Amino acid sequence: MTNHYDHAQVQEFWQYVWERDDVYALPEDADDPTYVLGMFPYTSGTLHMGHVRNYAITDAYSRYRRMQGDDVLHPMGWDAFGLPAENAAFERKTDPRSWTEACIRRMREELETMGFGYDWSREITTCEPEYYQWNQWLFKRLYEAGLVEYDSAAVNWCPDCETVLAAAQVEEREVERSETSEAASGEVERVCWRCETPVSRRELDQWFFTITDYAEELHDGLEDLEGWPEGVREIQRNWIGRQEGARITFEVDDHGDVDVFSTRPETIHGATYLAVSPGHDLARALADTDDDVADYIEDVRERDPSEVGTSGIETDRMAHHPLTGERLPVYVAGYVLEDVGTGAVMGVPAHNERDHAFASEHELPIESVIVPDDSDGDASLDLEHEAYTGEGVLEASGEYDGVASETARERIVADHDALEDDVTYRLRDWLISRQRYWGTPIPVVHCEDCGHVLVPDEELPVELPEFVRTTGNPLEEHESFRETECPECGGPARRETDTMDTFVDSSWYYLRFLSPDLEDAPFDTQLADEWLPVDVYVGGEEHAILHLLYTRFFTRALADLDLLDRREPITELKSQGTVLYDGEKMSSSKGNVVAPQEYGAETTRLFVLSAAHPEQDFEWTANNVRGAYDLQQTLYDMAATFVEESDTRVETRAHDEYVAREIDRTITAVTDEYERFRFHRAATEIQELARLLRRYRAYDQPHEEIYRRGLLTLAALISPMAPHLGEELWNKLRGEGLVVEADWPTAERDVSQYRLERQLVESTLADVRDIVDVAAIDEPERIELVVAQDWKYDVARLVADAADEMADDVDTGSLVDRVLTA
Ligand code: ANZ
Ligand code: ZN
Numbered sequence: 101m102t103n104h105y106d107h108a109q110v111q112e113f114w115q116y117v118w119e120r121d122d123v124y125a126l127p128e129d130a131d132d133p134t135y136v137l138g139m140f141p142y143t144s145g146t147l148h149m150g151h152v153r154n155y156a157i158t159d160a161y162s163r164y165r166r167m168q169g170d171d172v173l174h175p176m177g178w179d180a181f182g183l184p185a186e187n188a189a190f191e192r193k194t195d196p197r198s199w200t201e202a203c204i205r206r207m208r209e210e211l212e213t214m215g216f217g218y219d220w221s222r223e224i225t226t227c228e229p230e231y232y233q234w235n236q237w238l239f240k241r242l243y244e245a246g247l248v249e250y251d252s253a254a255v256n257w258c259p260d261c262e263t264v265l266a267a268a269q270v271e272e273r274e275v276e277r278s279e280t281s282e283a284a285s286g287e288v289e290r291v292c293w294r295c296e297t298p299v300s301r302r303e304l305d306q307w308f309f310t311i312t313d314y315a316e317e318l319h320d321g322l323e324d325l326e327g328w329p330e331g332v333r334e335i336q337r338n339w340i341g342r343q344e345g346a347r348i349t350f351e352v353d354d355h356g357d358v359d360v361f362s363t364r365p366e367t368i369h370g371a372t373y374l375a376v377s378p379g380h381d382l383a384r385a386l387a388d389t390d391d392d393v394a395d396y397i398e399d400v401r402e403r404d405p406s407e408v409g410t411s412g413i414e415t416d417r418m419a420h421h422p423l424t425g426e427r428l429p430v431y432v433a434g435y436v437l438e439d440v441g442t443g444a445v446m447g448v449p450a451h452n453e454r455d456h457a458f459a460s461e462h463e464l465p466i467e468s469v470i471v472p473d474d475s476d477g478d479a480s481l482d483l484e485h486e487a488y489t490g491e492g493v494l495e496a497s498g499e500y501d502g503v504a505s506e507t508a509r510e511r512i513v514a515d516h517d518a519l520e521d522d523v524t525y526r527l528r529d530w531l532i533s534r535q536r537y538w539g540t541p542i543p544v545v546h547c548e549d550c551g552h553v554l555v556p557d558e559e560l561p562v563e564l565p566e567f568v569r570t571t572g573n574p575l576e577e578h579e580s581f582r583e584t585e586c587p588e589c590g591g592p593a594r595r596e597t598d599t600m601d602t603f604v605d606s607s608w609y610y611l612r613f614l615s616p617d618l619e620d621a622p623f624d625t626q627l628a629d630e631w632l633p634v635d636v637y638v639g640g641e642e643h644a645i646l647h648l649l650y651t652r653f654f655t656r657a658l659a660d661l662d663l664l665d666r667r668e669p670i671t672e673l674k675s676q677g678t679v680l681y682d683g684e685k686m687s688s689s690k691g692n693v694v695a696p697q698e699y700g701a702e703t704t705r706l707f708v709l710s711a712a713h714p715e716q717d718f719e720w721t722a723n724n725v726r727g728a729y730d731l732q733q734t735l736y737d738m739a740a741t742f743v744e745e746s747d748t749r750v751e752t753r754a755h756d757e758y759v760a761r762e763i764d765r766t767i768t769a770v771t772d773e774y775e776r777f778r779f780h781r782a783a784t785e786i787q788e789l790a791r792l793l794r795r796y797r798a799y800d801q802p803h804e805e806i807y808r809r810g811l812l813t814l815a816a817l818i819s820p821m822a823p824h825l826g827e828e829l830w831n832k833l834r835g836e837g838l839v840v841e842a843d844w845p846t847a848e849r850d851v852s853q854y855r856l857e858r859q860l861v862e863s864t865l866a867d868v869r870d871i872v873d874v875a876a877i878d879e880p881e882r883i884e885l886v887v888a889q890d891w892k893y894d895v896a897r898l899v900a901d902a903a904d905e906m907a908d909d910v911d912t913g914s915l916v917d918r919v920l921t922a
Pocket of ligand 2: 547548549550551553586587588589590591593
């Protein structure tokens with residue numbers, strides 16, 4: 101009869117013991133601990149499968165490192181600000197704080213039920229003044245360092261969330277059905293990342309962090325992030341969007357120089373017009389005297405960039421072509437973006453698609469200056485309808501005719517003073533203002549006389565007043581919050597009612613975990629210098645740009661403020677794949693979360709870790725979950741039976757050495773897999789060792805010491821993934837001590853040679869099997885016995901040896917004898 105593993109009781113008991121013994125606290129005297137961090141959860145109210153997978157990974161790795169003797173910092177906190185809390189509070193007739201606190205209580209309980217081992221003494225919650233006062237303090241330091249700007253800007257506005265969005269929070273989506281929006285089917289629509297409502301444009305005074313000051317460094321630093329997945333680095337690279345090209349100066353009548361940026365300076369002879377963005381200095385200057393220009397600017401700034409199309413207005417100025425002296429018309433055009441390059445372009449309709457569309461609309465000349473190389477064959481160009489954007493050979497370009505475009509690109513820049521090598525970045529400054537209540541108040545007051553004035557440090561935190569229900573921003577409704585005194589002149593002033601983007605909170609939270617209760621600084625600089633960077637950071641790939649780019653920016657900015665000596669926050673990044681259910685992402689919002697109750701929380705952990713490599717997606721199937729459960733049951737039964745029946749022997753027999761070697765080989769292999777985060781392969785090795793030990797016991801009485809060591813090894817090796825089971829086995833077999841505090845098992849023999857041989861044997865096993873099959877014809881029972889015992893490696897080795905020795909003269913009878921007498 102098998103011994104039943106009562107997972108519920110076992111879980112509860114060991115969780116109690118861990119808490120009693122405070123086993124996950126970072127030791128007081130720790131220096132340079134291993135810092136393992138999972139992206140802290142947004143306080144949505146319940147854990148979903150993505151969280152479970154994320155935290156199962158960090159927990160397994162933390163436990164493994166702890167058993168290896170490291171001091172491990174494995175903290176947890178709450179990303180607790182954000183719009184959904186306001187919406188939920190509205191729906192539930194409560195307030196965001198109460199709702200958030202309830203969510204935290206529930207989620208913490210869920211984390212504890214899963215048995216994740218955190219140092220809870222370091223718990224942080226971003227919506228607490230103890231935390232967000234440091235957002236305000238850091239805002240001020242960034243401001244003083246010139247990294248904060250207050251600007252009137254046309255911004256992305258989500259009408260549903262009633263707030264502006266950062267550029268990175270606007271997603272592009274192809275329109276599917278035309279009823280849902282004004283855009284036609286097939287067109288690209290720009291929507292809110294959170295609620296998918298199409299965004300509109302608004303002109304507002306807004307706060308920005310000038311992340312663009314770090315564009316170059318953020319881009320170049322990616323090269324050295326060898327511990328990051330290349331996919332994430334590539335996404336950041338594209339987002340930062342480094343572009344090499346040239347800055348070209350055009351002189352404009354009665355205005356002066358206008359610089360444009362172009363990635364294709366060799367097309368300069370094909371420029372037939374100049375266009376500036378509606379926000380460009382020249383456009384603003386013209387608007388003062390030209391009503392048509394003023395009207396156009398006003399009209400276009402309210403439109404979404406995707407709806408601007410080919411609109412534009414011709415001005416009464418002309419530009420001088422810096423190489424030919426030709427006079428080119430100057431336009432204000434909506435497709436030219438204010439904050440890209442210099443905010444102005446030279447229009448080359450023959451070789452740029454947007455310029456082509458604009459020129460066609462405004463009947464501007466299309467002049468070809470690049471023809472595809474003849475060797476490309478008969479490339480049929482139709483410049484009237486389509487730009488040729490490829491490389492080729494220059495024409496109609498004076499002395500450069502016949503030169504390859506790549507060569508000409510460099511030569512033209514080198515030859516003329518009006519052109520200069522330049523690099524631009526697609527990255528935009530980080531818009532941090534949100535017209536919402538549930539976030540960190542921006543520590544500024546607006547005074548008629550003094551302009552915007554920062555709230556003095558000794559008055560921080562600017563605390564959030566109580567929540568009021570209203571349609572707009574509740575902070576605007578709070579007269580006692582809004583109306584204040586100017587810290588400089590004492591006159592009446594209006595407090596800033598925007599709050600910070602919650603990504604500010606998460607940009608530096610990893611630092612707060614070092615010294616969560618520090619009262620006079622956001623974090624302890626000395627500890628940060630000693631303990632950082634975060635050794636391993638685990639989270640979803642959806643954070644590849646927003647969070648992970650902002651964190652890299654913040655770390656650099658803090659370094660430049662002398663608060664840190666690191667410039668990169670994270671050494672190793674793991675972005676975990678998605679858990680799928682019937683092909684769909686498993687999430688609470690889709691209602692397809694499989695509750696862990698049935699098989700116990702630990703089955704879920706073990707399953708999500710053993711199902712696939714952390715970075716791969718995998719399908720949740722009841723069958724495989726059952727597999728994870730059965731493994732626990734089997735191991736438990738093995739340990740219980742051993743302890744109760746102790747039917748073992750002490751004298752050594754021939755095959756003991758094989759088992760002992762396999763135990764060592766498994767230790768070595770599993771260690772290797774944990775080091776590389778390949779938990780799924782560790783699980784497979786563990787399973788194989790368990791199978792071997794079961795056969796060992798079934799075949800013969802097992803050797804007392806070897807068998808016990810095998811079982812203890814299994815308990816230790818599985819404990820990072822299944823800690824409750826690990827403790828239970830450990831306790832059964834040893835009667836004392838905790839596996840969580842035990843040393844990681846080490847191999848008693850050097851098995852490197854053996855591992856190699858075994859690999860060789862495995863790879864020749866297929867061939868060898870033929871020989872065994874032949875042998876089985878003569879001695880079917882005996883061979884079947886061997887194979888049923890599944891001493892496949894021994895069989896394989898011996899048969900392989902024998903086959904080798906005897907070459908073509910295989911005597912199957914003696915072969916089988918040799919196998920069986922081994
Ligand atoms: C002239 C030219 C000729 C360009 C040519 C391209 C091809 P992409 O298109 O992503 O490679 N550009 C520069 N500043 C801009 C702004 N503020 N708003 C809109 N467009 C702008 O980006 C590089 C090109 O974008 C630049 O090179 C410029 O057009 C345009 F055959 O200059 B090019
Ligand atoms: Zn004032």
